[in-house]
Amino acid sequence: MQPTDTLTSAARALTAHPTRTWLTLAAMAFATAAVVLLSALGEGARRYVLDEFMQLGTHLLIIVPGRHETTGGMPPLFGETPRDLTLGDAQALLRSRHVERVAPITVGAAEVSVGALSREVTILGSTADFIDVRRLTLAAGRFLPPGDPDRAxxxxxxxxxxAEALFRGESPIGRRLRIGDRRFRVIGLLSAGGVSLGSNLADAAIIPVASAQALFDDPGLFRVLVQAGGRESLDTAADDIRAIIRARHEGEDDVTVITQDALLGTFDRILGALTLAVAGIAAISLAVAGVLIMNVMLVSVSQRTPEVGLLKALGARQRDVLGLFLTEALLLACAGTVAGIALAYAGVWLFNAQFPAFQLVVPVWAPLAAALVSIGTGLLFGLLPARRAARLDPVRALNEA
Amino acid sequence: MIELHGIERRFQVGDQVVHALRDLDLTLADGDYAAVMGPSGSGKSTLLNILGLLDRPDAGSYRLDGIETTRLPEERRARLRRERIGFVFQAFHLIPRLTAAENVELPLTLAGRPVRERRQQVAAALEAMGLTPRADHRPDQLSGGQRQRVAIARATVTRPGLLLADEPTGNLDRASGDDVIAALEALNAQGLTLVVVTHDQHLGERARRRIHMDDGAVLAD
Structure with missing residues (x-):
């Protein structure tokens, strides 16, 4: 038989049972749509998280006291206690021409009170550059004043x-409050957008780093955020930072420099794997649809047994019959896949129109993988019924009616 | 030319072995017109299936136009069926979703012939059966006699040398039955070897050779 004849014969056999064909197509389409939609959801989540990170600034370096990476050298003989990272260290980093801004950070928790109202919150000590390094904006007032970071x-x-909890909707600017046992004046209010991954600045107070060090009685810094001159100078900036700290710490390499890229890469990998896992789970529904195709094909073969007998009497070879039924199964799978991918794109479009804040993104591989898997499913599950048809005994098949 | 020698065909029914054909010899010359007659279970359908290469004998030799067929692989037997044998069944066996012309076209399609050649041969076969005006009708839009003539057109569209008819008038009234017989005999007159299996005495009398069978053997020829 010529391939085009096989194709038209299979198509006509399918259209002869419209209800059955439509239902199978629907099952296949929903399964394919599930795979594509779920991977779009995963990809959307990945992009959402990456965007959040981008808000932190892409040329950000984070310096953490203590060495967290092992280099495979000799184990330290004298118990290596990491040196504190000090304000002086942070200021010294500005000597590198690849470092644009430096924001030292101390973190602690303290009770903040206004009159009888009090609240235990995170207290962040930093400098004027913090607002630019973290890309924050103010709703009112101004940020910490520039100047000598040692002034408390x-x-x-x-x-x-x-602010809402302490001042009940009144403007906090210029008001006084207590943090621990010290008195402070409110000079600024962060905008609501100040929530970003990892820390919630909405329920925190930011004070000058020297004030925080005095408050917590700790000269060590929690982190130092460094903004490099540009994306391309990240590595040189990191090298400079290590060299400067080493010089100040008597040759000890006792800080860890984390680049934004490394952090981003980790999250990217985790979320990518998650997307694949979710798509894999959805692929189970494809297998279910495949079983349905097999079922439909088995019914079709048993209903058309006399027809198979006739085809054999007319000189059809086993492979002609096999080809006919396999083509039918494949047609079902292909048409279902195409409809499913269209359905998925329609769903994504609808969702994105409804929820602009979180965008679904169909990854390029998703429709391709869905198509491959469902065509594979069609072939796999179509094979058994097709072989059954091909091996029918013509005499018995003809007399079965 | 058909030569059967010592054909045996046994079936297992429960724990009993039934001899459908025993040590059967039969020779049919090209252009022969034979009616195979006999009671139910006499083996006439089994004989027809073996002649049509739909079934294999358990023993014996079947030479079709000089080709020993009993040991040929299935592929080759399918090809012989396609090229040299035409079937006409009691139940017509037309595919309901296809038109008359498409049903007739089926053997040519299976043989992978080009579309233009197919169209011409289908038109000629339908014309020979007087069915040209019915070419685009589906089987359920045709009378019984018309359906059987579509089946004959299908059986002869590949111009086989042998036409096997199993009770071709069994589902038809007398008038359409006579039409169908006339059509078959006209084909025989053109040189086609015709073998008709029938219960019908009237039909049997018309054949040049009458093969009476009982219990898997030829009683009279």
Missing amino acids: LPVAVLGQTL
Whole structure:
């Protein structure tokens, strides 16, 4: 038989049972759509998280005291206690021409009170550059004043949630409050957008780093955020930072420099794997649809047994019959897949129109993988019924009616 | 030319072995017209299936136009069926979703012939059966006699040398039955070897050779 004849014969056999064909197509289409939609959901989540990270700034370096990476050298003989990362260290980093801004950070928890109202919140000590390094914006007032970071000014910038809790909707600017046993004046209010992955600045107060060090009685820094001159100078900036710290710490390499890229890469891998897993689970529904195709084909073969007998009497070879039924199964799978991919894109479009804040993104591989898997399913599950048809005994098949 | 020698065909029915054909010899010359007659279970359908290469004998030799067929692989037997044998069944066996012309076209399609050649041969076969105006009708739009003539057109569209008819008038009234017989005999007159299996005495009398069978053997020829 010529391939085109096989194709038209199979198509006509399918259209002879419209209900059965439509139902099978629907099952296949829904399964394919599930795979594509779920992977679009995963990809959307990945992009959402990456975007959040981008808000932190892409040329960000984070310096953490202590060495967290092993280099495979000799184990330290003298118990290596990492040196504190000090304000002086942070200021010294500005000597590198690849470092644009430096924001030292101390973190602690303290009770913040206004009159009788009090709240235990995160207190962040930093400098004027913090707002630019973290890409934050203010809703009112101003941020910490620039100048000597060693001066412990009694000023604070509040997050939205904290300000709301303490001042009940009144403007907090210029008001006084207590943090621990010290008095501070509110000079700024962060905008609501100040929530970003990892830390919630809405329920926090930001004070000058020297004030925080005095408050917590700890000269060590929690982190130092460094903004490099550009994306391309990240590596040189990291090298400079290590060299500067080493020089200041008597040759000890006792800090860890994390680049934004490394962090981003990790999240990217985790979320990518998650997307694949979710798509894999959805692929189970494809297998279910495949079983349905097999069922339909088996019914079709038993209903058309006399027809198979006739084809054999007319000189059809086993492979002609096999080809006919396999083509039918494949047609079902292909048409279902095409409809399913169209359905998925329609669903994505609808969702994105409804929820602009979280966008679904269909990854390029998803429709391709869905198509491959469902065509494979069609072949696999179509094979058994087709072989049954091909091996029918013509005499018995003809007399069965 | 058909030569059967010592054909045996046994079936297992429960724990009993039934001899459908025993040590059967039969020779049919090209252009022969034979009616195979006998009671139910006498083996006439089995004989027809073996002649049509749909079934294999358990023993014996079947030479079709000089080709020993009993040991040929299935592939080759399918090809012989396609090229040299035409079937006409009691139940017509037309495919209901296809038109008359498409049903007739089926053997040519299976043989992988080009579309233009197919169209011409189908038109000629339908014309010979007087069915040209019915070419685009589906089987359920045709009378019984018309359906059987579509089946004959299908059986002869590949111009086989041998036409096997199993009770071709069994599902038809007398008038359409006579039409169908006339059509078959006209083909025989053109040189086609015709073998008709029938219960019908009237039909049997018309054949040049009458083969009476009982219990898997030829009683009279």
